[in-house]
Amino acid sequence: MAAPLAAQAQSADPTLEDLIPDSAVEDPEAWAAQFDGSPPAADEVADPAADLTELDPDAPMDELADMDLDWPDEVELPPFEPPAADPDAQMALEAVPLLPMLPDSELIEVNSQLVLALPQDTEFFPERDAFVDRFDGLSTIEALENGDSNAAQLAARARADEELLIELLRVYGYYDSQVIRSVGGMETGEPDADGGPVVRFDVVPGVRYRFGQIDLGELSTAPDGPALRETFAIETGDPLSSDRIVEQQFALDQALGETGYPFAEIDAPELLIDHRETRGDLTMAVRPKGKYVIAGVNSNLPDFLSGEHLETIGRFETGDIYQRSLELDLRRAVTATGLVSSVTVTPREVAPPTSGTPGEVVLDVAMTQAKLRTVAGAIGYGSEEGFRVEASWEHRNLFPPEGALKVRGILGTREQLGGVSFKRNNFGGRDKVLTIDAYASAVDTEAYDARTVALRGSYERLSNLLFQKPFSWALGAEILATDERNRVIGGIPRPRQTYFVGSVFGRAMIDTTDSLLDPQRGFRLTGFVAPEVSRSAGSSDYYVRLQADASSYQLVGDDIVLAGRLRAATIQGAPIDRIAPSRRLYAGGGGSIRGYGYQAVGPRNDLGEPTGGGSLVEASIEARIGTGFFDGALSVVPFLDAGSVSLGSTPDFRFISYGAGVGVRYETGFGPIRVDVGVPLNRNPLFDSPVAVYVSLGQAF
Structure with a gap:
């Protein structure tokens, strides 16, 4: 252990005590004098040869040992070759991309x-x-x-x-x-800014990489391989973009689902980046798994909604190429019946594809029944209608499939009604409805007092909130017996008259709007025609009721919709006094000329009773202006309405009524709630109120 310590001490740096001896401490002046340039004393000078051994210069040197080395006559050295380049190092240098010039x-x-x-x-x-x-x-x-x-x-x-x-x-x-x-x-740049x-x-950004090799797995083996490959619109050399990969993966998946491949699979894309070549190789394995046609629909509740009935509401025929959109559409159609609380549609293979022949799949529909009975009621009051209580009971699938029975009743100041109706939805095709309605009613309005018994049937193709149709139509017929008279005013009774009326009717509508309840773009055109025969007091009259409606909607900016409406109607073939009061034309009210009472616009008799007319013309314009309040749900609507009712079958425009006002709309999930306040601009002080208020669901038109 002593040797290492000694070695460590010899190599250690000298301390201050080692540099200053004890003699310097005892006599500093004497010790410093030796550094003033005077020679040291003789006894203080060390003899450098004192430790050397004395050598005799005449002594001979020892002999060297004998050495015998062969020296080659000719020496050939190999030529100098530079060291071989390291391929890995060379590749590393080449892989380093050049730094781009810094742009402005x-x-x-x-x-x-x-x-x-x-x-x-x-x-x-x-x-x-x-x-x-x-x-x-x-x-x-x-x-x-x-x-x-x-x-x-x-x-x-x-x-x-x-x-x-x-x-x-x-x-x-x-x-x-x-x-x-x-x-x-x-x-x-602003002195007061914080x-x-x-x-x-x-x-x-640097250099933008590009797509290299593209591997789509087994896509080329599909019968429609070349067309499907064109759907995936990424080629070698295109600028690389992850977003584009996702977009084209979705497009390819959609194309597979729409061209007959219900079981196709697409793996997640993998991108291999090559920094030396500034490219990315894309691998996305696709397995088409065969092409199929639709062989039918199978229902898990055949007594409730049979597979045959579900096929009638599907937008496909047996043998059509499978399309995923048809599968989703069938699911929506089953949901739209209102008879199920949940539904799933799953394709199932029943025949595999063979060489050149597609396979077959059946669409399995699994449903859960919803509650089928509904009891509804409403109580309300209006300044024109008075009190009104309405109640109904309905079983929506009492006569499967989709055969509903509804019983309803109304008790009110001006209306009483009792009725029963049968309705079968999706009868003979998608969204086609057969309705048979029988009712008895008593109605007492400003214009007439009618007691009616009627039977009405219709077959129509309708729009609904899930499937808005560009074209819809209705055909129907009705027969009724009605005992009517103009309203009693001032205690003066009017004679009652009984009418027996038979009618057939048709209606057609073209609809290009973007919403059924709150349109912002497009237009609607509706035509109605109803030939009728009326027998009263031993004589018969034949006439035709005609009506045309047109409305247009235009979005201006981000939150203003300009809307306009025109309506024209006429009764051709009989004088007005030969037509039952309830079948004549009237105007006024929230869906007609706002600011006036219901049926209050038009000619009146000597007692001030609205008599109705044989022709009608109405026009409305309004601006639906968004306010931004309540997250944009509230809008303000100024409006201007005008209209005229004439006794003859051709409008004479002798008296035109104008109404103006402002309303508000509050958008809900099922349509806007409407509140309009209208003022009659040329009102008759005897019959028209200064202000009228209207509350309803949906826009005025």
Whole structure:
């Protein structure tokens, strides 16, 4: 153990005590004098030869040992060759992409705390605008409220945003991009502005990579392989984009589902990046698994909704090529019946495909029944209608499939009704409805007092909230017996008269609007014709009731809809006094000329009773202006209405009534709630109120 310590001591640096001897401490002046230039004393000079051994210069040297070495006559050295290049090192050098020239940058202020410096020339970064919008929506700094952060918080979020920028650049195909992050203050140019901390990112996108090889697995083995490959619109050499991969994967999946491949599978895409070639090789395994046609529909509740009935509401025929949209449409159609609480549709193979022949699948429909009985009621009051109580009971599938029975009743100040109706939905085809209705009613309005018994039947193709039709129609007939008279005024009784009326009718509508309850674009055209025969007081009269309606809707800007409506109607073939009062034409009210009472517009007799007319013309215009309140659900609607009712079958426009006002609309999930306040502009003080209020569901037209 002593030797290592001694070695360590010899190698250690001298201390201050080692450099200053004890003699210097005892007599410092004497010790310092030896450094003043005077020679030292003889006894103080060390003899350098004292430790050397004395040698005799005449002594001979020892003989060297004998050595015998063969020296070659000729020496040939191999030629010098430089060391071979390391292929791995050479490849590494080639794999390093050249750094792009830094383009001129443009500062884009995302918010008061976040600035992006991006290439000013769009040639360097064509996706710049979309990139900024996307980053703005995902930035963690953007999520901070202005002024609600400090430098430390910004720095922490800036690191996350830097990674986000790099990921977004890769989404657009820039795998050699550079992002330089800095946090600090920034001059605003305004002396009173608060120069808080700002994060700046300088973004250099670099070279955009391109697609290399594209491997779509077994897609080429499908019968429609070439056409399906064209659906996947990515080719070698196209600019690389992760978004485009997702879009084209969806497009290919949709194309497979729409051309007969219900069991096709697509694996998640894999992208192999080659930095040396600045490209990405895409692999996305596709397994078509055969092409099929639809062989039928199978129901799990055949006594409730049979498979045969479900086939009638599907938009396909047996033997049609399978399409996923047809499967989804069948599911929606079953849901629209209102008879099920849940439904699933699953294709099942019943015959495999063979060479050149598609296989067959059956669509298995699994349903859960909903509650089928409904009891409904309503109580209301109106200034024109008085009190009104309505109740109904309905069984929506009492006569399967989709045969409903409904019993209803109304008790009110002006109307009493009792009726029963049978309705079969999807009868003979999709959204075709057969209805038979029998009722007895008593109605007492400003215009007439009628006691009626009627039987009415119709067969129609309807629009509904799930399936709005561009063209709908109705055909029907009715017979009725009605005992009527003009309303008693001032205690003066009017003679009653009984009419027996038979009618057939038809209605057709063209609808290009974008919504059934709240349209913003498009137009509607509706035509109605009803030949009728009326027998009263021993004589018969034949006439035709005609009506045409047109409405148009135009969106102006982002939140204003201009809407207009025209209506024209006429009764041809009989004088007005030979037609039952309840079958004549009237105007006035919330769906007609606002500001006037129901049926209050038109000619009156000597007692002030509205008599109705043989022709009618109405026009309305309104602006539906969004306010932004209640998350945009509330809008204000100024309107102007005009109309005229004439006694003859041709309008004479002798008296035109005008109404104006303003309303509000509150948008709900099932349509707007409407409240309109109208004022008659040329009112008759004897019959018209100064103001009229209307409340209903849906727009006025």
